[in-house]
Amino acid sequence: MADAALVLLVTVAIAIGFFLGRRSTRKPNPTAIPLAFNKTYFQGLNHLLNEQPDKAVDAFVNSLEVNADTLETHLAMGKxxxxxxxxxxxxxxxxNLLARPRLDVEHQHQVHLELARDFIAAGLFDRAEMLLKEVISESTQLRSIAQRYLLDIFQDEREWNEAIxxxxALSLSKYVKGNTAVRHDLSQTIAQFYCELAEEAAQKNDTGVIRKLLERAYSADKNCIRASILMGGHENGAERFKQAIRVLSRVAVQKPSRLADCLPELYKAYVAQDPAGGFNQFVNYVETHLKTHPSTDAMLFLVEQLIVRSEFEPARRRQANEILSSYVKDHPSLAGLGQLISLQLPNLSGPVANDVRSLQGVVSHLIQKRMIYQCTNCGFSGRQLHWRCPSCKQWDAMDRLKGKDVE
Ligand SMILES: [Zn+2]
Structure with a gap:
């Protein structure tokens, strides 16, 4: 099937090439050899008819002179x-194009760019990198395009310092939008690169540089919630719990829908900061937030902490039940219902308990299938948070699904 499509493409390309080649051979050109051209053209067609696409490509490459008129055809064929x-x-x-001595510098850069894209597609990143760097240093016209490709390579290779x-450098260049030239705004992306470096430093236990990296993330994008979540964890690790609460509470303002992502660290900070009253402060904080920004995931986290607490404070179980029942009434969701059933089951007995247990099995099965995050750019959804969408590769585009979307 792929070869059939290829045969079609090569036929079209050779036909275009033949037309352009004929046009170019009509001009007075001492290097053109029309008879030889026609011979290789027909050889190419013969290869196509015999379904030999490799030889057909060779015939195409050899049949058409490389000059300003035909370069686009060669490039289109390569693409x-x-x-x-x-x-x-x-x-x-x-x-083959680069081997032709008559190609001017500007066209050489264009071919370098295309060849770099071939190398990227083949996974030969080192060779692509070399070509792109050459284009960046020598071509003002193609610089920003080459920078974009190079940026993609460094992101895929997780070379964050190079990516920054x-x-x-790319942020300094402009592109035309409508009728005006505007700068590339990569501040949010740069903040994500600093967060990646901060996460790497945390994994290596290199705590000395984490704060500096996260501050750089903030100076690129002061609303970077990933930096806030990482900074909260870092402050908790250094036992600066008040600072952790301050920085994590920022997420509720920066992006209220993502509060659930910072609740584990926020809970740690509240409880460690004040072992006597911290837990109640945490419950109040989450309840207050949920009144204005409902979030099933945040509610479930709160209920889980109340259930854990109920082991040595039994009244907490009733509190969990009341908070959850009232929330599910206003914001029905499968996940909320599942948790409510778990809370009610210990109070039931006999055949009713058995029926509810069966119901719980069905609900749990459905909950396991539910998606938690969705990319706001391309719609990709999953149960795991990706700071860079695996589908469209955009940074910080995934948000928590909420309300009925969750089911
Ligand atoms: Zn996406």
């Missing part, structure tokens, strides 16, 4: 090959 997943053929077409350097 088509890459799009079809025929990366080795695309590389062959682009390398390229993103900052």
């Amino acid at each position: 088509l090959m890459r799009k079809q997943g025929q990366v080795d053929r695309a590389i062959r077409i682009h390398q 350097r390229v993103a900052e």
Whole structure:
């Protein structure tokens, strides 16, 4: 099937090439050899008819002179090959172009860019990187495009320092939007790169640099909630619980729908800061927030903490029940219902308990299938938080699904 599509593409390309080649051979051109051209063209067609796409590509490459008129045809053919997943053929077409001495510098850069894209598609990042750096240093016209590709490589390779350097350079350039030239705004992306570095430092226990990296994330994007969540964890680790509460509470203002993501660290900070009254402060804080910004996930986290607490404070179980029943009435959700059933089961007995237990099984099964996050850019959804969407690769685009969307 892929080869059939390829045969079609090569036919079209050769036809375009033949047309352009004929046009170019009509001009007085001492290097053009029309008869040889026609011969290779027909050889190419013969290969296509015999379903030999590799030889057909060779015939195409050899049949058409490379000049300003035909370069676009060669580049289009290379792009088509890459799009079809025929990366080795695309590389062959682009390398053949570079071997032609008559290609001017501007066109050489254009081919370098395409060849770099072939190398990226083939996973040959080192070779792509070299070509892109050459284009960045030599071509003002193609610099920002090459920077974008290089930025993609550094992100895929998780080379965050390099990614920051390229993103900052790219931020200095402008692109045309409508009728005006505007700067590339990569401040939120740069903040995410600093957060990645901070997470790496935390994994290596290199606590000395974490604060500095997160402050850089804030100076790139003062509303970066990931930096707030990481800073909260860092402050907790250093037993600066008041500071942890302050920075984590910022998330509720920065992005209220994401409060549930910072609740585990916030809970730790409240309880550690004041072992006597911290727990009640935490409950009040979450309840107050939920009145204006309902969130099933935040409610469930609160209820879980109340149940844990009920082991040595039995009244907490009743409190959990009351808070949850009232919340589920106003904001019905499967996850809320599942937790409510778990809370009620110990109070039931006999056949009713058995029926409710069966119901609990069904509800749990459905809850396990529910998606928790969804990308606001492309709609990708999953149960796990990804700071960079695995589908569209956009940073911080995933948000918690809420209300009926969750079910
Ligand atoms: Zn996405």
